[in-house]
Amino acid sequence: MRLFATGLLLTMAALFLALHRLHGLFPAWDTPLGYAIAFTEAAMVGGLADWFAVTALFRRPLGLPIPHTAIIPENKDRIADSMARFLRENFLTPQVVARRLQGFNFAASLGGFLGDPTRGENPRIRAGAANLLADVLESLDPEQMGGMVKTGLKSQLARIDAAPLLAQMLENAIADQRHLPVLEAMLRKVGEVIEANEPMIREMIHARANTIMRWTGLDERLANGVLDGTYRLLAEIIVQPDHPLRGKVDEALTALVRDLRSDPEMQARVARIKAELLANPALGAWIEAMWERGRTALLEAMRNPEAALSGSLGATLGQGLGQLGAALGGDARLQVMVNRFARRTLVGVSARYGSEIVRLVSETVKRWDAQTVSARIEGAVGRDLQFIRINGTLVGGLFGLAIHTVERFL
Structure with a gap:
C-alpha cells in the first residue's frame, strides 16, 4: 500500500x-x-x-x-501512560467490570461447553493450552518456584489464627460425635500397647513389691489384677456409650474448646507451637518435595494430555464434566450462585490487581x-x-x- x-x-x-x-x-x-x-x-x-x-x-x-x-x-512514554490510563478507566475498574458482567450468564455458557458431547472431537484447544502451560512451567526456575511456593504457603499459614480454628473443628466434631471413633481407636491402641508390653509391666510390679508379697505370691496376683482391671476398663469404655469416662472425655474436650476461644495463655501456646512448626526445616523440605512431585506430574500430564485422560480416568472425568455441564445449564439456582461468584471474583481481581496490570502495560511499552x-x-x-x-x-x-x-x- x-x-x-x-x-x-x-x-x-x-x-x-x-x-x-x-x-x-x-x-x-x-x-x-x-x-x-x-x-x-x-x-x-x-x-x-x-x-x-x-x-x-x-x-x-x-x-x-x-x-x-x-x-x-x-512521545512514547506519554503514549504508554495514556494507554494504561485508558485501560484502567474503561476496562479494569470494579464498576466497569461489574456492569459488563451484569448481563452475562457465565454459568450457562460454561455448562453448554462442558455438556457438548462433541467437544472432545477436536482437541487442538486443549492440547494448545496444555502445551502453553507446560512451556510456562518449564521456563520457570524450579528451585525459585519451589521457594516461592514454600514462602507463600508459610506466609498464609502464619496469618491463620490457629486457636479459634481448632476450637471450631473440635466443637463440630463433638456435636457430630466424630470424635468417638478416634477415642475408641485410641483406647484399642492403648490395649494393644499394654498387651504387647505385658511382661515388662509384670516385671515392674514384681520389682516394686516388697519381700513378703513376693514370698506369698501376692505380687503375681496384683499384676494380674492390674492388667485384668485395665483391660476390663478399656473394654467397658469402648462398648458402653454412656460410660462415665466418656463423659469425662467430652467435658475435657469442651473445656479445651472454651480455652482455645477465650484463654489468652492457651491461644499463645497454640501460636507458639504453630510458629515452631513453621520454623522447622523439615516442614519446608516437605513442602518443596510435594511441590516438585506435583510439578513433575503436572508437566507429564500437560505434555501428553491424551494419555493422561485416556482409559477409565478420562471416561470418568468426561462423564463428570458432562454431568456438571448439564447441571450448570439446567439449574437456575446453581447458575445464580456460580454467576455471583464469578462476578465477585473478577471484580475483586480488577480491584486488587487492576493497577498492577495497567502498570505492566505502561512499563512494557516504555521499555x-x-x-x-x-x-x-x-x-x-x-x-x-x-x-x-x-x-x-x-x-x-x-x-x-x-x-x-x-x-x-x-
Missing part, C-alpha cells in the same frame, strides 16, 4: 510535467490541458501534504529535524525502543494510513479541478 500510494503521487508528478510540456504546442487543446494540469498539480500538493502528515507520525520526513515530527517516538513502538503501531494501522495518502492525492486533485473550473468562469 505504501508503494501504491507513492506510485500514485509519482504518477501525478509525471503527468504534471508531461502536460506542461504539451501546453501551448496545440492551442486547441490548451483548455482541457489546463483542467488536467490543475488536477495533477493539486493532486501532487494533496499527496505530498498527506505523505508529510503520515510520515511525521512515525519518523522525521527525509531525516530533517522539523519541529513536531516523529510524534510517536518522541520498547522508539523504532519498535513506531513499527508496531504503523504495522497495525498501516493500510489505513496509506489510504489517507491515496485519498489525499485524489481529493486534492478534485479540489484543484473545482478551483480551476470556478476560476475559468469568473
Whole structure:
C-alpha cells in the first residue's frame, strides 16, 4: 500500500510535467490541458501534504529535524501512560467490570461447553493450552518456584489464627460425635500397647513389691489384677456409650474448646507451637518435595494430555464434566450462585490487581525502543494510513479541478 500510494503521487508528478510540456504546442487543446494540469498539480500538493502528515507520525520526513515530527517516538512514554490510563478507566475498574458482567450468564455458557458431547472431537484447544502451560512451567526456575511456593504457603499459614480454628473443628466434631471413633481407636491402641508390653509391666510390679508379697505370691496376683482391671476398663469404655469416662472425655474436650476461644495463655501456646512448626526445616523440605512431585506430574500430564485422560480416568472425568455441564445449564439456582461468584471474583481481581496490570502495560511499552513502538503501531494501522495518502492525492486533485473550473468562469 505504501508503494501504491507513492506510485500514485509519482504518477501525478509525471503527468504534471508531461502536460506542461504539451501546453501551448496545440492551442486547441490548451483548455482541457489546463483542467488536467490543475488536477495533477493539486493532486501532487494533496499527496505530498498527506505523505508529510503520515510520515511525521512515525519518523522525521527525509531525516530533517522539523519541529513536531516523529510524534510517536518522541512521545512514547506519554503514549504508554495514556494507554494504561485508558485501560484502567474503561476496562479494569470494579464498576466497569461489574456492569459488563451484569448481563452475562457465565454459568450457562460454561455448562453448554462442558455438556457438548462433541467437544472432545477436536482437541487442538486443549492440547494448545496444555502445551502453553507446560512451556510456562518449564521456563520457570524450579528451585525459585519451589521457594516461592514454600514462602507463600508459610506466609498464609502464619496469618491463620490457629486457636479459634481448632476450637471450631473440635466443637463440630463433638456435636457430630466424630470424635468417638478416634477415642475408641485410641483406647484399642492403648490395649494393644499394654498387651504387647505385658511382661515388662509384670516385671515392674514384681520389682516394686516388697519381700513378703513376693514370698506369698501376692505380687503375681496384683499384676494380674492390674492388667485384668485395665483391660476390663478399656473394654467397658469402648462398648458402653454412656460410660462415665466418656463423659469425662467430652467435658475435657469442651473445656479445651472454651480455652482455645477465650484463654489468652492457651491461644499463645497454640501460636507458639504453630510458629515452631513453621520454623522447622523439615516442614519446608516437605513442602518443596510435594511441590516438585506435583510439578513433575503436572508437566507429564500437560505434555501428553491424551494419555493422561485416556482409559477409565478420562471416561470418568468426561462423564463428570458432562454431568456438571448439564447441571450448570439446567439449574437456575446453581447458575445464580456460580454467576455471583464469578462476578465477585473478577471484580475483586480488577480491584486488587487492576493497577498492577495497567502498570505492566505502561512499563512494557516504555521499555520498547522508539523504532519498535513506531513499527508496531504503523504495522497495525498501516493500510489505513496509506489510504489517507491515496485519498489525499485524489481529493486534492478534485479540489484543484473545482478551483480551476470556478476560476475559468469568473
